[in-house]
Amino acid sequence: MLRYPGFIAAALLAAGTLPALAAPPPDLAVVRVPDASTTFSSAVAVRAPRDGSNRLFVVQRNGTIRVIKNGTLLPTPFLTVPTSVGSESGLLGLAFHPNFGKANLAHNTEFYVFYTRPSADPQLGNYEDEAIARFTVPTPTSDVATATGTIIMRLPDLQDNHNGGDIHFGSDGYLYISSGDSGAQGNPHGFAECLWKKPADSNKNSCGTNPNGAQYFLLGKMLRIDVDNRGGTVSADMCGSSGISPAEYSIPASNPHVATSNTCDEIWSRGFRNPWRFSFDRADDRMIIGDVGQGNYEEITVSAAGAGGLDHGWSRCEGRHYDDVSGSGTTCPATTGTVAPVIEYDHTSRCAVSGGYVFRGPVRRMQGTYFYGDSCSSNLWWSESSGATWDAGGENVITTLGSGSIYGFGEDEAGYIYIVRSNGQIHRLVSEFIFADGLQP
Template sequence: MGKKSLLATRLLCWCSLVVVVFLLLLLTAPALALPLCTDSRAPVALNGTLSFCGGNGGTSCCGAAADAALRKQFEAMNVSDAACAGVVKSVLCAKCNPYSAELFNSSSKIRTVPVLCNGLSSASSAQSKDSTQNYCKLVWETCKNVTILDSPFQLPLQGGAGLPSSSSKLTDVWQSESDFCTSFGGSSDNQSVCLNGNEVSFSSTEPSPTSKGICLERIGNGSYLNMAPHPDGSNRVFLSSQAGKIWLATVPEQGSGGILQLDEASPFLDLSDEVHFDSQFGLMGIAFHPKFATNGRFFVSYNCDRTQSPNCAGRCSCNSDINCDPSKLGTDNGAQPCQYQVVVSEYSAKVSSSNVSEATSANPSELRRIFTMGLPYTAHHGGQILFGPTDGYMYLMMGDGGNKGDPFNFSQNKKSLLGKIMRLDVDGVQSKSQIANLSLWGNYSIPKDNPFTDDSDLQPEIWALGLRNPWRCSFDSDRPSYFYCADVGQDLYEEVDLISKGGNYGWRAYEGPYIYHPEWSPGGNTSLNSINAIFPVMGYNHSALNKNIGSASITGGFVYRGSSDPCLYGRYLYADLYASAMWTGTETPASSGNYTSTLVPFSCSKNSPIPCESASGSTLPSLGYIFSFGEDNNKDVFLLAYKGVYRVVRPSLCGYTCPTEKPATNNGTSPSGSSSLASGKRIGKLALVMAFVLCALCF
């Protein structure tokens, strides 16, 4: 082939590559927002009006000190033009906006200016093109010829820093409005929120059609407490029982008529000799290291009895560091204080080659004891563990330790780890002397950006506080900043919280949205004015359920990202333990952090591989108890119930109507793309593969 022919071929390939990448960009879903500040904390309620940035009522990311600092910065700019001064003030005060984390977010640089609504936004950003969407143009037209000292509108250097400048006009730096808005406008970053003056503009993306009901199929008879998808991306999952065993199972394709495939007699790991199993105790959580595919590391959270196991020897959570005397706790159901303990241990897959995916069992010996802590009472200890999808740290959910009303107020005690969500670095190995010197509860290290860096009263392990008994938390796989935790209530209310850095979720000053009045409080009370409580985004009153069934108790779920039921897409699913009710939570409007919960019916598919049982006197299937939800690598959602494993399937199989459901394929499954967003992501991945193939063929 001649040089000209080779050049032409390569040029053609480059053109094809550009087209493929363009398709990829078109099909990529925009990021979605959450009320969150630039320091990853939730905004707090204002008691009054900020003297500079205003904001009477509502929430803000600024206190008086931050507001004063912004005033000082503004005054130093010496903006002589009144109209431009007003615009610059709005831009500076965006730091106080409850959505400032998203407004100033950028994967490529640190923004000194928030995303300005741009009338030239692409269609994929779903921003309406009214006057508020041209705020970037307004900023340009108002300030382009005005001198601004230490202007924030500087050409960013690589790494995010602006050019040093004593004074400048916009026209000194930018040649045109187009150049200016390419850098600061909403279209360049495809944001879901942008600044339109003193307010933010949300994405106008329409939610999926309302679900008429949730259709389930029963694919297993076993009773499990945890499910984790195999990190290799296959159709396998790990299931664990409360009694202490973990199995590796294969999930059948939807519509195949198959059931879960696992060998009950050959568990992946059997810890039943180590685990103390009772109604409130057992193997509570499993989590696989983000690099499990190469290192084979995984972690188990369970309870032990110090009277039965010499390895069950952690410090008591009631100790002098938190002004607690174990002798004053008394016994609970015959158990001494801190007889039962919560443990997080590290194990490894047993492999004979470098391919961890081939492992069908684990090494039975513990590699490392990550965490051990004695529990004051016999209930409310959570125990779930998760790895953050973006930071790679372990999150450990811990309840208040039990007894009605958290009498010793552990949840609000910043020195206690009870009633908290902890964030631990399990990649940092510590020596025994380091563990002792740092007063750690095991072999882990503290992430440097944990909230204690801003609040010296807070124990370093703590990420969030004010929880009663967090029962099943999850990250939204499409929006990892959305961290949902269901928290079991006391007498009145079951709640779902959106967890943020340093957030205080109120217990026991509040039970959900209600002020809580403890019957007994030897540990003292917390003043309502002393905390900035973050209230639930979803939940339900106990009075909303049938009292004949039992006390209400929430089971947290997942944001549905599967393709079988497009009417559930993007909605958070949660249920009551007693299997009498299930809800969907919808963010309204999208990206606002405001939710509407809907009680939805559910039933069993006529094609269920294992027939479902019927509940006497009810149209609902008999599930027994809904212990947990699960999610596999296909983003299908499962219910882990007393009477088996159930999967969410196409709504038409139960007679429910979803206008966007597509006809089933030959094997009875929904075709890829039942959700347009899910379809876009799959096609986007295909486009990326095509791009690499083109490069390989051409070069």
């Protein structure tokens, strides 16, 4: 599979070690994108292909993707996807193929979206399916995509919230997909832990099947699939290919459950409530996930490159605390064997974490700093990004960088980070501390 480490990460690694965290520079500021007068409707993410075009693509939950090119918002949308927009449903994710825009390489016109299918479409569960679809552009440099796409995966759903919906290609060339636990409070059916075809049976201690009812196979998970090798026979363990034949993806041989029976082999890791936004650190391929909590705690978890098969704990744990099992005063992962979050915070004036990015752009004072936010706060949080526990000395909050709750983030080709806010504004984090010695020009 193709690997595509960013040029900035490659330069850092060539220097010997990743830079140590200092702190965000004192002149850290935000700039409105593309200008101070432009707002976006229901934006949830900013994405950028690594094709040298420096374009930004704004994902709007209403089904539209807009293009910012050379600092200008283009009048014609890149793509409009028919979608059902509910409380947390709609168009939620966008990922460009690693070869997108690169001449003479396979798949160089392909990109993928995660969205809720319209209510008029056939559905596998009690609510509209979540779907991943492949779209193309007429040429690698096109600013308007071909309107018709191909559904490659369908996820049955129970309600219109806790959909996850973020998608990214890893440096291994595989597509990673986040899915929420269906929206039923407290994970009563056990979807987040079950590895097989689970019905909504109000029994979280059973992972049996019910052939006479809807089955919710892939909820509360992180999934990994190979979208380049497609066209084969749909096997019983390809749970996301229901109604799709021939297969539009294949299962990577190194996925953790390939060698076992009665498992959905797309599953990469499990035990999530609503992994709304996640990212890969371009320096070392760590997966960093913002998992939205329930009543008390929000969490950021991290897993090393290639670390599949992990259990992130929901609903036995909410953050580092017990949720539906009894304990003896120890932290939750100490006795459940689940993944401990690197960051946990409570619901004091906050409610739902929006996972961000580790900065790997050209501002040296920011390199290695993880930026994240919350959909009930306009404040920006930052943290060191090493060790078993980040923010060990307390939460690092910046209260002066704009208004509007934070719904999502983005990263451009150069490594600059963008903040997507509830008021329709998009901000880019900027600083003049761009030299190795930390001095301004």
